[in-house]
Amino acid sequence: MRRLGSVQQKMACVFVPDVKEEQSRKRECQQFQVIATENVNPVAVEANVDCAHATEKLDGTCCYVSLYKGQPYLWARLDMKPNKQTEKRFRKYQHSHKTSQGWVPVEMDNKQYCWHSSVVDYLAGVALVLRPDSESEDLLEIAAVPLVDLVEQTLELIGTNVNGNPYGLGSKKQPVHALVLHGSICIRNPPPVDFQQLRDWFQESPEGCVEGIVWHCNDGTLVKVHRHHLGLRWPDGNTFFGGRPVVININRAVDEYNSSKDLFMLFSILNGRCFSQLQDIQFDS
Structure with a gap:
């Protein structure tokens, strides 16, 4: 069983990333944005992300x-x-x-x-x-x-x-x-790893009021997506975590x-x- 929070682990984006020369929405000093294409990252596919354990990415x-x-x-x-x-x-x-x-x-x-x-x-x-x-x-x-x-x-x-x-x-x-x-913070009903379905979930589901998702794959691979990667604001109203x-x-x-x-x-x-x-x-x- 994978140990939670291992410091040696690295994360990849769940979608193939693209870079735009625009001011980052997340970091003031960063003069570019990382955005998601609609193509699932081969790393995530190989790690069988569809069967992975989805957890909330917290903003700290x-x-x-x-x-x-x-x-x-x-x-x-x-x-x-x-x-x-x-x-x-x-x-x-x-x-x-x-x-x-x-x-x-x-x-x-x-x-x-x-x-x-x-x-x-x-x-x-x-x-x-x-x-x-x-x-x-x-x-x-x-x-x-x-x-x-x-x-x-x-x-x-x-x-x-x-x-x-x-x-x-x-x-x-x-x-x-x-x-x-x-x-440690599980997402119980995560959407499929599909660009549009994930975007809709972030915008429409109460449980989607999170900064992002980190998938913990069975082989130890970690993959993630931020709202920023999908062109969405954060924070955007009350958070799901803050309301628990x-x-x-x-x-x-x-x-x-x-x-x-x-x-x-x-x-x-x-x-x-x-x-x-x-x-x-x-x-x-």
Whole structure:
């Protein structure tokens, strides 16, 4: 069985891509657009994408969990700034971890990655994870998951201060962020891998109010499609994910926390509470 969120995996577009010299709808600094042709990618055909497991592509920033200083740490995509200090730090991590990937470990005193650090507690060895509830496929849960259980897996950080917060989590006064394991949010009734049927599904189905789909093929191949590839807007109204009900399962004593603003502590106060929508989560003032 394929392990969810493996950091070694790469993704291909489900349709043969074309490139237009126009401003990207997704990235401000990108002066070209990747669009989908109506031809299914031979890679997807060979991997039997029609029998693949379809999951929701979430709009956040990619992370993964790996060892650092002898214990599991959350790692973030390197946010490259055009200055010598950042380049020096990147080269240091490249050398010390013998990797050319653009990842840096999230340390608690690094303000550049403060939203990443809000979802991990290294002393307790846990991460704040948003995932399907084990007893109901319609329900999500927010839980404190041991970091050791997430080693060498990739996750998406979503929340108030990530990519414009399309899921409506938290507020400026009280930001809320969480990690979602890649491949964990299933699409139960996905459309066939056909250009027009996919486009219609994104536009007309309530479940199609998502940024994209990632298909997990039986041979380990990953293929994806974004709304942008089909010429569609994102976000476009309320999202399907943000409208899903969620239960809070963070059961820890208040005196275990470092601060009254600790996100783990705030969620522990709500332990057992169920909200009709993810975007309705509120903490008592």
